[in-house]
Amino acid sequence: MLSSNVAYSQEKQTSDDRIDYTSPKEYFIGGITISGVKYLDNNVLIMISGLSVGDKITIPGDDIAKAIKKLWKQGLFENIVITYTKIQGDKIYLDIELIEMPKLNRFSFRNIRKSEADDLRDELGIVRGDAVNENVIIRSRNIINQYFIDKGFYFVETNVIQKKDTVLSNQIALVFDIKKNEKVKINEIHIVGSKDLDIEQLKMKLKETKEKRWYRVWKKSKYIKNDFDEDMKTVMAYYNKQGYRDARIIGDSIVKINDKLVDLYININEGTRFYFGEINWVGNTKYSTNILNRVLGIQRGDVYDREMLETRLFMDMEKGDVHSLYMNQGYLFSSITPVESKIKGDTIDLEVRIYEGKQAIVSSVTVKGNTKTHDNVILREIRTKPGQLFNRADIIRTQRELAQLQYFDPQKLNVNPKPNPAEGTVDIEYIVEETSSDQIEMSLGWGMGALIGTVGVSFNNFSLKGVGDKKAWRPIPSGDGQKLSLRIQSNGIYYQSYSASFTEPWLGGKKPMALSVSAYQSVQTNGQPIGAPNRSAITISGITVGLGKRLKWPDDYFQLYQSISFQNYNLNNYAQVFSFDNGNSNNLSYTVALSRNSVDAPIYPTTGSEISTSFQFTPPYSLLNNKDYLHMEDSEKFNWIEYYKIKVKFSWFTYFGKSSAERKLVLHTRAKFGFLGYYNEDIGYSPFERFYLGGDGLSGYSLDGRELVGMRGYTNNSLSPPNGATVYTKYTMELRYPISTNPMATVFILAFVEAGNSWATLDQFNPYDVHRSAGVGTRIYLPMFGLLGLDWAYGYDPIPGFPGMAGNQFHFSMNGSID
DSSP states (O other), X not given: OOBTTBEEOOOOOSSSOOOOTTSOEEEEEEEEEEESOSSSOHHHHXXXXXXXXXXXXXXXXXXXXXXXXXXXXXXXXXEEEEEEEEEETTEEEEEEEEEEOOEEEEEEXXXXXXXXXXXXHHHHOOOTTOBOOHHHHHHHHHHHHHHHHTTTOTTOEXXXXXXXXXXXXXXXXXXXXXXXXXXXXXXXXXXXXXXXXXXXXXXXXXXXXXOOOTTOOSSOOBOOHHHHHHHHHXXXXXXXXXXXXXXXXXXXXXXXXXXXXXXXXXXXXXXXXXXXXXXXXXXXXXXXXXXXXXXXXXXXXXXXXXXXXXXXXXXXXXXXXXXXXXXXXXXXXXEEEEEEEEEETTEEEEEEEEEOOOOOEEEEEEEESOSSXXXXXXXXXXXXXXXXXXXXXXXXXXXXXXXXXXXXXXTTXXXXXXXXXXXXXXXXXEEOOBOOOOEEEEEEEEETTEEEEEEEEEEEEEOGGGTTOGGGOSSSOBOSOEEEEEEEEEOSSSEEEEEEEEEESSXXXXXXXXXXXXXXXXXXXXXXXXXXTTOOEEEEEEEEEEEEEEOOSSOTTEEEEEEEEEEEEEEESOOSSSSOSEXXXXXXXXXXXXXXXXXXXXXXXXXXXXXXXXXXXXXXXXXXXXXXXXXXXXXHHTSBOOOEXXXXXXXXXXXXXXXXXXXXXXXXXXXXXXXXXXXXXXXXSOSSXXXXXXXXXXXXXXXXXXXXXXXXXXXXXXXXXXXXXXXXXXXXXXXXXXXXXXXXXXXXXXXXXXXXXXXXXXXXXXTTOOEEEEEEEEEEEETTTEEEEEEEEEEOSOOTTOTTSSEEEEEEEETTTTO
C-alpha cells in the first residue's frame, strides 16, 4: 500500500499457493497483464512499470513498490493495484489493475469579466488533454482565489464543477464558478507592541497598505498580501534605523468587520534600542583614526543605525564615505569590514577592519556600445586615463559628463572595472547605448496680425569632416560631437527669417574649448517688391562668434564664455517700430559670461545647481567724441547703439529621498535678474535689447533685439512697459515628479508658484513689488522635438487698465522657453 488510494495486494490468486509475507522469496515473472485500461497502450504501460517477463523479483520486496511509483508519476491514474494471478513453481504471473483519470476537454468561468478570464487562462496553465485529478482542482482554485485577492477581493469563493462529457468517454469539462464578493478595504490598522515609536509615524511607512479615509485619493485602502509583506519590510527597516536592530514582526491577522471592511492587526516585538559605543579602526595606515572618524561622522551615543553605518562606510554620494577616501587614491583592492565586537546593555562597540592593499594603476580605458559617436568624442570626456591611479570620483564624474552630452541613454550608462590584483592594474570599460539626439522644430504662431510658420533642424552630433565622405551620409554625417542648427521662419511675402549656427565643442580636438559661430537675417516688408516706390522694409542681419572654455578653478564645474556680436538694422521707409524710418543702426557688443553647472542630468535633474552671470556691453561711443547727442537726430543718435547689460541667474535642484532610487520628487528653485544700463544721460536707455516679461517666452517677430522672459499666469509681454523694460526680476519655486524617465520619452508633472515684475527705469525698481501666479503643468521630452511643455496658471494680480491679461492662462513652451 503506497497511499490511501493506491493498493499493493498479493491476496488474489487462482491456485492454492500462498505467499508467506514473513519470508521473502524470489520469483521469475512468468507473465504480465493489464486490466482496467481502455484508452492507453498496454505494452507501453508495462514498459513504464519497469517490469518485464523473465525478471527476477523478490516478494515481498521493493520491486513491486518501485513499479507502482513509476506508474503513479505519470499522473494518469486514480488507483493502481498489482496482484498475482497464479504461481507455478518459481514463476509468478502479475496483473496491473489501473483506473484512469479523466481528461480535460474544456474549461470555462462564470461571473467574471472577459479580461479577467483571459488573464486566468494564462495563469492556470491547463490545456485540453491534461489529466484532471484532485491536485489540479486544488491548484486551480488557489490560483483563481489568489488572483482576486491581489485585486482586493479578499473573501473570494471559487467552486469547481466537474461535468462528464456525454459524447467523449473519459472526458470532463471544468466550470470555475467564481463569487468575487465585495472588494475588501482596511477599516483600521492596529499596531500592537510599539511602545516608543509613534503609531501614526509607523502607519505612514506602510506605502501600499492604508486605512480607509475619505481624503485618500491616490492610495486605495485595499488589502493585498504581497504589498503588505513589502510594507512590513519597510516598517522593520524603519525600526532598525531607530536603533531597534532586533525588532521583529511576531504575527499579523485580519478580523472581518463586514463584507467590505476588515481590521488589520500587526504584532511587533520592538526589542532593545541600541546605541553606538566605541569605534576602533584596525589596519589603517594611509589615514589616521581622527580622519576616518571625521569622515564616518558617527559619535558614541548616536542611535545604532546599521544602514547609516553602511552608507558612511561605502557609498555616501553627498557627504563622502570612508571607502571613497581609499578608492579615490587608487586603493581599488581595499576592503572595509565592520564587526560588532562587543554588546554591553544597549551599547554596541564596533571594530572596523581595513585591508588597504596596494594602489591600482589604470592599464587601459575602452568604450563599448557606441554605434554612431566616434571613440575620440567619448574618450575626451573620460576622466580616467591610462597610467593614472584608479579614482572612483573620476568614474562618477565621467558618467555625469557622458550623460550631459545627451548622445546616450543615461539609464544604460555603466562602467565595468576589470581589476588585476596580481599586477596591481585595472582595465576600465565604459558601456554606453546610443539614443537619438537630433531635433526638429515645426510650429505655427500668430504675430503682427499674421500666421507665422517655423521649420528648424538641429543636428547635435554632427561631423563636419564627414561632409565630403559619401559613406558618412546615413542620413547625415555624424559622430564628431559638433552641433549644426538651421532655422527658417516666414509668413509669406511679408516676413522671412533665416538663421544658422555651428558649434565645435573641442576646438583643435585636445582641450574643452568650444567655438560657436551663428549668423542670421530677417526681412519684414509691406509686401511690395524691391524697387517699388512705396516699398517699406527693415532688414536685420547679424553674426556672433563665441569661445567657451571649461575652467579648473574654483572647480571644474565652472565655464567661461566670451563672444563678439554684430547686428545691422537697415530701414527703408520703415517707421513702424523705431523713431526714424530711413537709415542704419549698428550693434557691436562683447559678452563675457561666467557660469557653474553641477546638475546631475540634463533632462530631469535631481540635484546640483546652475549659476551664471553675464556682462554684455558696447563701446561707449558717446564718451569718445564731442558730439551733442541731446539735440541729435535719432537716426544719427542710434547709428551706433550703446548700452551695457547685466544678467544673473540662480537655479537649484533639491530631491526628496535618501537614496538615488528615491530621487523622484524634486524641488526646482530659481531666480533671475536683468538690467540694461546706459553711458550717456543725453542718450538714455537704448531702445534696443530691452526686456519683455510675461507669457510663454516664445519668440515671434523680434525687430529690436528684445529679450523675452516667460512668466506664467499672464499674457505675453503684459508685465513690461509698452516700450520694454530696462530692469526685471523673477522668482520661481517648482515641484516636479517624474511619470517616465525613459530618455526616448521623458515625462514629468509639476506644480509651481512664481513672482516677477519689470520696470522702465532703475529708480522704479522694487524687488518686493511683484506680480504673483501659481499653477500646474507637464513636460514631455522627445529627442526629435526637445522639451515640450503645457502649463495652466492663475495670475493673482490684475494689470490696471488691461483686463484679461491676468487670471486663467494656458501656456505652451518649447525647450524651457518659459523658464
